[in-house]
Amino acid sequence: MPDYKKYQCGVCGHIYDEAEGDPDTGIAPGTLWEDIPDEWRCPECGAEKSEYDLMA
Amino acid sequence: MQIVIIGSGVAGVSFAEKYRALSADDDITLVTWEDDGYYSRPLLSRGFTKTDIEQTIILKPFDKLRENNINVLCGAEVTAINRAGKSIALNGSWSHRFPTDCDTSAIPSSRQEKTLQYDKLILAQGSSAFIPPPFRPYEKLFFCLNSLVDLKALRKFRQGFLSQNRHPDWAIVGGGLIGCEVASDLAAAGDKVTLFHAMDRLMERQLAAEDSALLLKVLQDSGVKVLLNQAVQGFIKEENKVCVRTEVTAEFDGLIVACGFKPRTELAELAGLEIGRGIKVNQYLQTSDESIYALGDVAELPNGKLYAFILPIRNQALWLAEFLAGQKQDSWTPPVFTTKAKVHGFEAVHPYNV
Ligand SMILES: Cc1cc2nc3c(=O)[nH]c(=O)nc-3n(C[C@H](O)[C@H](O)[C@H](O)COP(=O)(O)OP(=O)(O)OC[C@H]3O[C@@H](n4cnc5c(N)ncnc54)[C@H](O)[C@@H]3O)c2cc1C
Numbered sequence: 006m007p008d009y010k011k012y013q014c015g016v017c018g019h020i021y022d023e024a025e026g027d028p029d030t031g032i033a034p035g036t037l038w039e040d041i042p043d044e045w046r047c048p049e050c051g052a053e054k055s056e057y058d059l060m061a
Numbered sequence: 062m063q064i065v066i067i068g069s070g071v072a073g074v075s076f077a078e079k080y081r082a083l084s085a086d087d088d089i090t091l092v093t094w095e096d097d098g099y100y101s102r103p104l105l106s107r108g109f110t111k112t113d114i115e116q117t118i119i120l121k122p123f124d125k126l127r128e129n130n131i132n133v134l135c136g137a138e139v140t141a142i143n144r145a146g147k148s149i150a151l152n153g154s155w156s157h158r159f160p161t162d163c164d165t166s167a168i169p170s171s172r173q174e175k176t177l178q179y180d181k182l183i184l185a186q187g188s189s190a191f192i193p194p195p196f197r198p199y200e201k202l203f204f205c206l207n208s209l210v211d212l213k214a215l216r217k218f219r220q221g222f223l224s225q226n227r228h229p230d231w232a233i234v235g236g237g238l239i240g241c242e243v244a245s246d247l248a249a250a251g252d253k254v255t256l257f258h259a260m261d262r263l264m265e266r267q268l269a270a271e272d273s274a275l276l277l278k279v280l281q282d283s284g285v286k287v288l289l290n291q292a293v294q295g296f297i298k299e300e301n302k303v304c305v306r307t308e309v310t311a312e313f314d315g316l317i318v319a320c321g322f323k324p325r326t327e328l329a330e331l332a333g334l335e336i337g338r339g340i341k342v343n344q345y346l347q348t349s350d351e352s353i354y355a356l357g358d359v360a361e362l363p364n365g366k367l368y369a370f371i372l373p374i375r376n377q378a379l380w381l382a383e384f385l386a387g388q389k390q391d392s393w394t395p396p397v398f399t400t401k402a403k404v405h406g407f408e409a410v411h412p413y414n415v
């Protein structure tokens with residue numbers, strides 16, 4: 006079992022959970038943060054990937 | 062059933078999409094005076110450092126919603142709610158398809174008037190910028206940053222200076238969340254910025270005193286001149302400049318008023334719905350009329366709170382769609398959420414007060 010992490014959008018608070026992925030935007034469950042394309046944007050507010058922070 | 066939604070912000074659009082996903086048969090019509098599509102309001106405060114913002118801020122063009130069988134009437138202002146007849150009146154210059162049962166009384170110009178029947182009406186009208194009464198007579202002298210239309214006007218004004226190889230000198234009135242964000246973004250884009258705040262510390266409502274001090278330092282280091290304890294009395298137009306009057310008078314190229322927001326309650330009030338600071342709703346987001354619901358920036362919950370942030374609004378929208386589709390019985394309860402000032406280089410130490 007990989008150790009999945011969560012990342013949070015600093016603009017709107019949306020949480021990206023690696024375990025769940027984001028199927029609506031084409032990100033399969035289990036996709037690690039670094040494997041998400043750089044053009045991907047927050048599905049709720051459109052902020053860029055760089056706006057996300059790793060959650061403690 | 063005819064579901065009519067007023068507003069194309071996160072509240073109206075999230076509700077429309079979720080309800081469409083849950084119920085294939087009902088008609089959904091979304092009315093909005095916007096023309097540009099569904100866009101991200103939080104990104105407005107990054108509107109000067111990002112050159113392609115006018116495109117990238119659009120989360121979804123209205124045609125995407127139409128493809129999903131949501132009837133969007135854009136460029137249309139709702140001018141009245143008729144509760145007895147369960148209809149709304151609209152006025153605008155839209156060009157798009159109408160539901161067939163819509164009564165068209167065309168007037169001889171590109172502007173048209175219509176009435177639209179509803180079984181359930183969803184008020185997702187959001188908020189406008191709050192303008193303190195002493196500033197209202199000067200409305201032509203300042204900008205606000207509340208919508209994409211506002212941002213475009215600001216960018217155009219700013220471009221006029223950049224194309225003459227100079228950066229404008231701005232005054233921003235209001236050191237709350239939006240004032241600080243805009244000051245930071247304009248400074249990061251190379252402009253000269255003076256921020257006037259009435260209180261003795263920045264963002265006093267959301268931040269602990271220690272974080273206000275940190276924010277002050279971050280803004281000052283980025284070149285923003287911050288003036289606290291300022292009683293701004295009004296503005297004066299001087300040829301190409303605009304002046305801010307406090308105890309002294311200082312002149313600037315451009316002026317932005319950022320003093321908070323005001324829920325758009327006027328239509329609901331005229332229709333006789335119960336109003337407080339926002340449109341009053343119960344725990345089911347239902348107004349004092351059982352066929353009318355309200356959510357987002359415009360809705361005031363029984364605890365007196367307005368949930369004016371993306372996360373809780375999305376949560377309200379998804380909940381309401383499930384509730385109206387018969388898939389939820391329990392009332393709406395606010396999710397845990399926080400916020401973050403989008404000031405370049407600022408990280409608060411303490412939690413925000415939201
Ligand atoms: C500059 C700025 C930065 C922000 N930053 C953040 C942030 O970082 N994080 C966060 O969570 N939140 C942030 N917010 C707050 C957040 O954007 C709002 O809470 C949210 O957008 C409100 O959504 P809404 O759908 O309720 O209303 P709105 O987005 O205001 O949408 C309302 C819509 O109603 C329509 N409308 C209203 N009346 C009529 C009428 N009579 N006829 C036709 N159409 C009508 C308009 O078309 C409008 O589009 C920010 C807001 C601003 C302004």
Ligand SMILES: [Zn+2]
Nearest residue numbers: 014017047050
């Ligand atoms: Zn986001």
